[in-house]
Amino acid sequence: MAKIELIKVNGLTWKQLAALFASSFGIIWLFIEPLNAFGLTDNFNGWLVYAFLMLCSIMITLLFDIVARKHNKSKFHWIEVTIIFRTEGARYQVKAPRDMSIRSFIIRLGEVLHARGAELLKWNIEHQEVVLDYWRDGKAVRAKSDRSFLEQNIPNGSECDLVVFNRVDIVEIAGYPYSKKNWRRLR
Numbered sequence: 006m007a008k009i010e011l012i013k014v015n016g017l018t019w020k021q022l023a024a025l026f027a028s029s030f031g032i033i034w035l036f037i038e039p040l041n042a043f044g045l046t047d048n049f050n051g052w053l054v055y056a057f058l059m060l061c062s063i064m065i066t067l068l069f070d071i072v073a074r075k076h077n078k079s080k081f082h083w084i085e086v087t088i089i090f091r092t093e094g095a096r097y098q099v100k101a102p103r104d105m106s107i108r109s110f111i112i113r114l115g116e117v118l119h120a121r122g123a124e125l126l127k128w129n130i131e132h133q134e135v136v137l138d139y140w141r142d143g144k145a146v147r148a149k150s151d152r153s154f155l156e157q158n159i160p161n162g163s164e165c166d167l168v169v170f171n172r173v174d175i176v177e178i179a180g181y182p183y184s185k186k187n188w189r190r191l192r
Contacts, residue, residue, distance in 0.1 A: 011101040011113045012081065016074040025069055030062040084154045086139070087164045088114070101154070108150040111135050111167065139163045 017025065037054060082103045089096050097118075101110055115135075138145040139159050145166065148157055 006087070006096045006098050008098045009100065009114070009117055011099060011105070011110065011117060014074050014078045014081075016070040016077070022066055022070065026062050026066045029065040030058055033058050033061055082155075084159065084161050086154075086159070086162070089164055089166060103155040104153045106151060106153050107137050107148045107157075110154075111137060111150070134169070136168050138166045138168055140165070 037058070041054075083100055084103045085098060085100050087096055088099055099110075099114060101113075105113075136150060137148040139148060140146070140163065141160070147168075148159065
């Protein structure tokens with residue numbers, strides 16, 4: 006089962022990374038330079054010390070970026086749902102913020118799967134409506150697209166289906182007859 010995280014959590018910006026690198030380089034330099042003044046680092050080559058400074062500064066910068074990402078990620082309250090495509094045999098474990106609206110969830114899921122090259126979701130948001138059904142007590146319950154997972158009390162670990170049907174206004178303008186046969190369940 007493929008795992009998808011819909012929200013990419015940002016770490017430090019490039020300016021913050023550059024400032025962190027320069028400050029860590031400077032602080033380490035302030036400790037090494039007095040040792041050199043007293044002759045304690047005579048057996049080191051000059052370029053070796055600079056390479057050591059660069060390596061330590063890069064490692065400190067990367068460590069701070071990882072810590073910042075984990076801290077920003079912990080600010081969200083997450084929900085994990087399983088999206089099942091039974092006809093294709095695909096299952097996706099999707100992790101999203103609990104306060105994300107269902108409509109935003111569906112749009113973002115389509116973007117992420119399209120970026121991964123998955124052709125499972127071939128809906129067109131302009132011409133079709135996609136809704137989420139989740140299973141509760143053995144019954145499919147339709148989630149309201151303008152509300153979030155938290156507002157609808159969708160349990161963590163739910164199995165969900167996506168239902169795609171043609172929008173009435175677009176279908177009538179295009180000249181296609183609208184009926185209940187125009188919807189399909191991606192199961």
